[in-house]
Amino acid sequence: MxxxxxxxxxxxxxxxxxxxxxxxxxxxxxxxxxxxxxxxxxxxxxxxxxxxxxxxxxxxxxxxxxxxxxxxxxxxxxxxxxxxxxxxxxxxxxxxxxxxxxxxxxxxxxxxxxxxxxxxxxxxxxxxxxxxxxxxxxxxxxxxxxxxxxxxxxxxxxxxxxxxxxxxxxxxxxxxxxxxxxxxxxxxxxxxxxxxxxxxxxxxxxxxxxxxxTKDELLAGAGTRVRSLDDAALGEALVAAGITVQRNTSGGLDVDADPVDVGRAAAAVGVVLTELRPADGAQLEAMFLQLTAETQREHTTLEGVAR
CATH class of the missing domain: 3.40.50.300 (P-loop containing nucleotide triphosphate hydrolases)
Known part of the structure; x- marks a missing residue:
């Protein structure tokens, strides 16, 4: 079986x-x-x-x-x-x-x-x-x-x-x-x-x-982390290419696309990349927190009531 x-x-x-x-x-x-x-x-x-x-x-x-x-x-x-x-x-x-x-x-x-x-x-x-x-x-x-x-x-x-x-x-x-x-x-x-x-x-x-x-699927689904010498210009280029972009709180951009596609978009506008890598555990953690935020809030409220 x-x-x-x-x-x-x-x-x-x-x-x-x-x-x-x-x-x-x-x-x-x-x-x-x-x-x-x-x-x-x-x-x-x-x-x-x-x-x-x-x-x-x-x-x-x-x-x-x-x-x-x-x-x-x-x-x-x-x-x-x-x-x-x-x-x-x-x-x-x-x-x-x-x-x-x-x-x-x-x-x-x-x-x-x-x-x-x-x-x-x-x-x-x-x-x-x-x-x-x-x-x-x-x-x-x-x-x-x-x-x-x-x-x-x-x-x-x-x-x-x-x-x-x-x-x-x-x-x-x-x-x-x-x-x-x-x-x-x-x-x-x-x-x-x-x-x-x-x-x-x-x-x-x-x-x-x-x-x-699989762990790999969930990590891949979390996208790509990218930093450059001009994140604003890179962000505009990525959006123009139809790629979803989020600014990361620790710097750089979280991008819902393959690293190759991100690199191509950057090259097209001449932006120099300083970091380009697949998502890691930090992205999986962000996904987990986002997916369970509603549950966390409910239980915080319930605990408050219980006290």
Whole structure:
């Protein structure tokens, strides 16, 4: 099967509130799919539906072409981390993994292997989870998700609580897992986290998909950055050539066109370019902020009311 995760026309309503609104996307093997959006955009609800924890109002979410709840011994097929703080606080880290391994019919050697993989020392593994930092809980949660050697990983905000070294470790781990043929769905409200590791990106705001595609497609869609010795004359030449131009706050112009077309327009009017390059993460960030601005404003208002 080409797509390991298939979400089609997924909707979830709570009374009059629509948490997820006609969401569709797929996740492919060998790829990290970044599920990006501000807090409250519908990421966690969508992931809970995929994991069989929340029933959808309508639409389908399938893994391997079937409903999660119909998969036999599902933890050996799908590794899930939705809430690192939900682990049993009274058990040690090692006990949490051993109980999971027993349920799956997996030997204890795999538990030790996973503890080593996520860099939890024997001393830390022997501590009760209530005494874990959030970062340690995330590592334990990732170990639990990988325990059954699944082909699909679904992780909701797994970098929360990790320090910079921990975030780098997690990215390296997920990249290696996908490169070996695994399928990863990774959510975050932080664009930079997603941008570095993801192959495909799905952006959600107000419960609806607002952009999706490969990272390269989304970056290409953000246009070109150009600076010159005479930006005013260059801007006029570009507009005359039918190219959309925006002045960038840090100087230069953001142009909705291929760099070659920009160079030709500049040459035609004799303007010397000092910078010409495809859009980078700064443009993707601008797109993300623009796409989710409405969601951000609504939640700011709601938070104000709640107080």
């Amino acid at each position: 080409d797509d390991m995760i298939t979400v089609k026309n997924l909707t979830k309503r709570y009374g009059d509130y629509v948490a997820v609104d006609d969401v569709s996307f797929t996740c492919r093997p060998g790829q990290v799919t970044g599920f990006l959006g501000p807090n409250g955009a519908g990421k966690s609800t969508t992931m809970r539906i995929i994991a069989g924890l929340t029933p959808p109002t309508s639409g389908v979410a399938q893994l391997y072409g079937v409903d999660y709840r119909t998969i036999p011994n599902p933890a050996t097929q799908v590794g899930i981390l939705l809430d690192a703080s939900a682990q049993h606080a009274g058990r040690t880290g090692a006990e949490v993994l051993r109980l999971s391994a027993m349920t799956m019919g997996i030997g204890r050697d795999r538990v030790d292997e996973m503890l080593e993989l996520v860099s939890l020392t024997p001393e830390e593994a022997g501590r009760r989870v209530r005494n874990y930092s959030l970062g340690m809980r995330q590592r334990l949660g990732i170990a639990a998700a990988l325990l059954g050697d699944p082909k699909i990983l679904i992780l909701d905000e797994p970098a929360n609580g990790l320090d910079p070294a921990g975030i780098h470790w997690m990215r390296t781990l997920l990249r290696g897992y996908a490169d070996r043929g695994g399928t990863v769905l990774l959510s975050s409200h932080l664009l930079h986290e997603i941008e570095i590791v993801a192959d495909d990106i799905v952006v959600i705001g107000n419960g609806r998909i607002v952009a999706q595609g």
